[in-house]
Amino acid sequence: MTLDLFLDNIKKAASDFNNIDKKEHIRVISNYDSDGLTSAALLTKALKNQDRIFSIRIIKQLTNKILKEISLEQYNIFIFADLGSSSVDFFNENMKDKKIFILDHHQIKSSSLKNGFFINPLLFDIDGSKEISAAGVSYLFTKSLDSKNEENAHIAIIGAIGDSQENKGFIGVNNLILEDAKKYNLEVRNGLRLFGAYSRPIHKVLQFSTDPYIPGITGDEQAVISFLEEIGINFYSNGKYKKLHELTEIEFQKLTSALLMKLSNHENQEDIFGPVYLLKTESDDSLTKDLKEFSTLLNCAGRLNKPSIGIGLCLNDKYSKEKAQELIIEYRKEITNGLEWFYNNRNKENIIEHENFILINAQGFIRDSLIGTLTSMISRSGIFNEGLILISMAYNLDGNIKISTRISSYNINNINVKEILESILNGINAEIGGHNEAAGAIISQADEDIFIKKVKEYFTKNIIENMR
Ligand SMILES: [Mn+2]
Incomplete structure (x- = not known):
């Protein structure tokens, strides 16, 4: 019921949007994290398909200073994605003559937007922290604009993962979006849920595993190497470090049972197994094959102040994909330093x-x-x-x-x-x-x-x- 009302609200907004003159410049404002960048990418794809003129601004937070700047811009049509829910009063007071679309899932201060459409699951008793993210809202909006956009559903899943809405599967609206994505490029497998399991060598995957944190392994390269040697896994051959999918069946079983032993005191021991979300069109060593990694990559792009690379990755842009490797190196360095600082202090x-x-x-x-x-x-x-x-x-x-x-x-x-x-x-x-x-x-x-x-x-x- 509530879902129907939510979808109705989205449909109304989309049909109103479809009636906007093609001469109007559409101004998109979105957030710099994975959910915000995927929202921006979904909108980019949809607006391009409609041959619309548009521009995007990616920000860290909708501060009063930025709100003021935006209100002075000459555009008539604004889309706020993954932000805007707490600025409705500002829009009502200071942007009366503009048309505003808010596609968000953050908490709400006041609910009645006078000059546009306020789309937020919380207005319909749908849990915006677990059941759908801004990318999901943006996806449903773009799908209502044109059913062709259904093929981008996997991008919304990346955003939901970025906002920690995946917990050994999805619930609510996210599950509906997942079903859409499976019709196209997304494959869901049961596997080892370790970060970088496809793209990185095994010893690195273990060394950098923080979810779960593996006692005596995480953060300690030497310990990882001894561990692998002890259980008899040949992780280096022909001058190359092996990746998880390159292990033999027996080696894989040895590894998983040894990991379970290591995690035996861990409450969520079984958490290392579960659904893994993969893009069929990406090769095994691609940084954008596993959606969890893809999502992290987008966060890297945003946090290192390179959001256009993130959006480019969602659009499958070749140049952005080339840049992704550099991003990840720079980012890992910063994260490792940060974690080291934490453990030392x-x-x-x-x-x-x-x-x-x-x-x-x-x-x-x-x-x-x-x-x-x-x-x-x-x-x-x-x-x-x-x-x-x-x-x-x-x-x-x-x-x-x-x-x-x-x-x-x-x-x-x-x-x-x-x-x-x-x-x-x-x-x-x-x-x-x-x-x-x-x-x-x-x-x-x-x-x-x-x-x-x-x-x-x-x-x-x-x-x-x-x-x-
Ligand atoms: Mn979000």
Whole structure:
């Protein structure tokens, strides 16, 4: 029922959009993460198909400064993807004469957009943190514009994975989109859910596995090599390191049972097996074969400030694919350095580990655009109890602090970290965004100490039970 109403709403918006004069320039504003870039790519494909004139701007966050800039632009038609839900009042007041399409899944402040279409699953009681992402909304919108766009469904799946909506499968609307994708280029296999399992050599896959975190293996190249030798896996032959799919059946079984042993104390031991999402048209060693890797690649592009490469990858652009390898090298370097910094600083002055929360103050040691990703990686590493709240901070170049909040492992208690962040920031000048599972904010560096003090106060006052 609610789904029908949601789809109706999308259809209405799409048919209105289809009536817009082809002379109108369409301005697309989207987010720099995987979900935002896939949304932008889906829109790009659809708008190109319609021979429309359009331009895209990718931003980190819809700040007041950027809103003001946008409101002064001369365009008449705007599409906001993966953002905009908390700016409806601004649009109503300052962009009255524009037509606005919001394709989003973030939390809503006010629901009535006067001058356009506000498409958000939350308006229809559909869980925007688990059942559909902005890429999913953008996909459904473009599919309503023209059913031909159904062939792009896999791009929406990449966005949903990027927003952590995949948990050994999908639920809700995402599942419908997955079924569409399977009709075309997507293949779902049951396999080893280790990052880079197709594109990277085995020893690297194990060394860099943070989801799950493999005790005595993750992060330690020498330990990985001894482990593989011990269990009798020949991971190097003919001058080349082998990849997982190059192992014999017997070697593969040896590896998986040895990994299960290593993870025997791990609650989610079986998590290393499950659905793997692969593009049929990509070769086994392609960086865009496995959608989980594809999604990470898009995050790299965004976070290293190269969003056009990310969008290009979704459009299967040759130049972008050539650049992908460089991106990943640069990104890995930064991530490895960031994780190293984290492990070296645990329980020192910059990292507080409390029974209800973890506070990581990375200051200038980690890039602000990477702090959210690193916090997500740490939250999924299995080193903290399930349901614990992680709060990270990193300086940006404007004299501000980027704050990221995540929940350790899966959100079993249905905690809303955005609400928690809002209460902590009460009284501090901040711009807050996000949803139940992942939220962020920007505050001034001048408020660093007061913020840390308020985090501690919040968690001493509010025992986890009260947040359930
Ligand atoms: Mn999103």
